[in-house]
Amino acid sequence: MFWADKIAKEIKKERGDGPLIIRDEKTMSGRVHIGSMRGVAIHGALGEALTEHGVENEYHYEINDFDPMDGLPSYLDADVYAPHMGKQLKDIPSPDGKAKNYAEYFAGEFMEVIEKSGYIPKFYRASELYLSGKMDPYIKMALEGADKIRKIYKEVSGSEKSEDWLPLNVVCEKCGKIGTTKVTSFDGEKVAYSCLKDMVKWAEGCGHEGSVSPFGGNAKLPWKPEWAAKWGAMNVSVEGAGKDHSTRGGSRDVANRIAKEVFDITPPFDVPYEFFLIGGKKMSSSKGSGSTSREISELFPMEIFRLLLIGKDINKQINFSPDGETVPVLYDQYDTIARKFEAGEEDDFARLYEYCQLPSVRSDIPKPYLTRFSHLAYMSQMPHVDVYKEIAEMKESDLVEVDKKNIEERLHYIKQWLSTYAPERYKFEIQETLPDMELSDIQKKALGVLADFVEEHKEITGQMMHERLHAIKKEVGIEPKDLFTAIYGIFLNKDSGPKGGWFLSVLDQEFLLKRLREASK
Numbered sequence: 234m235f236w237a238d239k240i241a242k243e244i245k246k247e248r249g250d251g252p253l254i255i256r257d258e259k260t261m262s263g264r265v266h267i268g269s270m271r272g273v274a275i276h277g278a279l280g281e282a283l284t285e286h287g288v289e290n291e292y293h294y295e296i297n298d299f300d301p302m303d304g305l306p307s308y309l310d311a312d313v314y315a316p317h318m319g320k321q322l323k324d325i326p327s328p329d330g331k332a333k334n335y336a337e338y339f340a341g342e343f344m345e346v347i348e349k350s351g352y353i354p355k356f357y358r359a360s361e362l363y364l365s366g367k368m369d370p371y372i373k374m375a376l377e378g379a380d381k382i383r384k385i386y387k388e389v390s391g392s393e394k395s396e397d398w399l400p401l402n403v404v405c406e407k408c409g410k411i412g413t414t415k416v417t418s419f420d421g422e423k424v425a426y427s428c429l430k431d432m433v434k435w436a437e438g439c440g441h442e443g444s445v446s447p448f449g450g451n452a453k454l455p456w457k458p459e460w461a462a463k464w465g466a467m468n469v470s471v472e473g474a475g476k477d478h479s480t481r482g483g484s485r486d487v488a489n490r491i492a493k494e495v496f497d498i499t500p501p502f503d504v505p506y507e508f509f510l511i512g513g514k515k516m517s518s519s520k521g522s523g524s525t526s527r528e529i530s531e532l533f534p535m536e537i538f539r540l541l542l543i544g545k546d547i548n549k550q551i552n553f554s555p556d557g558e559t560v561p562v563l564y565d566q567y568d569t570i571a572r573k574f575e576a577g578e579e580d581d582f583a584r585l586y587e588y589c590q591l592p593s594v595r596s597d598i599p600k601p602y603l604t605r606f607s608h609l610a611y612m613s614q615m616p617h618v619d620v621y622k623e624i625a626e627m628k629e630s631d632l633v634e635v636d637k638k639n640i641e642e643r644l645h646y647i648k649q650w651l652s653t654y655a656p657e658r659y660k661f662e663i664q665e666t667l668p669d670m671e672l673s674d675i676q677k678k679a680l681g682v683l684a685d686f687v688e689e690h691k692e693i694t695g696q697m698m699h700e701r702l703h704a705i706k707k708e709v710g711i712e713p714k715d716l717f718t719a720i721y722g723i724f725l726n727k728d729s730g731p732k733g734g735w736f737l738s739v740l741d742q743e744f745l746l747k748r749l750r751e752a753s754k
């Protein structure tokens with residue numbers, strides 16, 4: 234059974250027919266790495282699955298703008314941003330000077346990517362949650378149950394907090410930083426705090442000491458109690474997280490116990506999922522370009538973007554190399570599952586194909602003729618080739634509207650891919666003059682024999698050319714590798730290229746003959 238169906242059934246069994254709240258969040262500390270889209274998509278797909286299984290649900294996604302800035306992304310001006318370290322993301326200026334604040338700048342970009350994936354959660358800000366007062370009861374319970382929280386930390390994760398530690402960070406009234414304050418007491422209405430110079434390594438406090446109400450957005454909980462408090466404040470029934478949080482004694486275990494023992498709520502149904510690796514490595518949000526959600530989303534239409542995000546079982550790692558074979562392979566995989574679905578198969582792959590589509594079109598999924606991505610990429614780089622005509626020939630019938638739309642869409646993404654991540658072997662340019670290269674006598678002979686064939690025939694199809702090349706290998710006694718490096722060399726100035734027969738057949742015949750004769754001299 235497809236993973237989303239399986240988990241939806243388990244949720245239904247445990248939590249009933251709803252309505253259920255599904256939640257996920259992302260802290261807007263910088264450009265969002267593509268890995269964060271896995272959570273977005275898993276929760277989104279579960280929402281769709283629950284709906285199909287008759288469970289009413291709503292998917293809420295938190296843009297966390299209430300956390301402090303605790304690291305400087307490498308792509309920002311350190312001189313400008315270092316003084317803001319320790320302040321809340323919502324209180325830091327936007328890098329472009331236009332967005333409302335730092336968090337909103339990065340949220341805007343990320344929300345566009347989410348929209349592109351076709352999952353449409355209801356967005357809210359962490360600041361709204363705090364400012365609305367919805368977190369206040371949990372702040373009070375956490376402060377009053379501080380000894381219990383300390384005990385849970387110690388028992389679950391082994392971390393020792395000192396006896397005077399209170400689970401709260403206050404916004405310093407003098408310098409506006411939240412990452413630097415230590416709360417020293419709570420009298421039921423106000424907390425006393427100090428803004429310390431050296432409480433954390435990444436930010437410096439101003440030394441102010443004060444007393445303030447911890448409610449209404451003046452303070453926030455540290456993240457493990459906060460996680461549990463958000464489940465209560467938002468009435469969350471389903472929330473997963475990356476498996477790094479779900480290890481034994483990890484943050485999820487701590488939050489679960491705080492939820493039950495301090496806030497008296499049932500923790501949401503957990504959906505721990507595996508990592509999303511880029512080129513075999515775990516993500517790093519601070520590293521900047523190369524694997525941001527925006528950059529990767531620009532390589533795919535929605536359906537294939539979804540395939541990337543939900544195509545693997547949640548217990549398996551996704552290993553994505555945008556500059557390797559992953560992109561063409563993903564398009565091929567999509568085409569394969571589309572054919573399975575269209576053939577009426579009812580396995581997990583056909584089901585996955587349905588999940589790659591928007592729920593609104595699942596009852597009537599368009600069936601365009603699908604042209605292999607790599608082949609289309611080659612065609613798009615050939616001068617004088619009428620791509621649509623070529624594909625109609627491959628299809629052996631006229632192209633209909635959905636076919637044309639699909640070709641147009643793929644050509645758009647191919648252009649994007651060729652100009653960014655595509656490996657060198659997929660890129661080429663027909664050389665206007667014969668490249669300067671050494672050809673052996675046997676290579677020259679083979680090219681001469683090929684030239685004769687071209688001269689003798691008015692119209693040469695890819696198949697004819699393919700057969701002729703095969704025959705020439707035997708006739709001339711040339712190694713296939715030597716024949717093809719000669720062909721790719723004289724036309725592309727490269728060692729490899731598209732399928733030889735097809736490639737030669739779509740070149741202008743006069744140009745082809747002239748180049749073959751010139752090279753065989």
Ligand SMILES: [Zn+2]
Nearest residue numbers: 405408428439
């Ligand atoms: Zn301060």
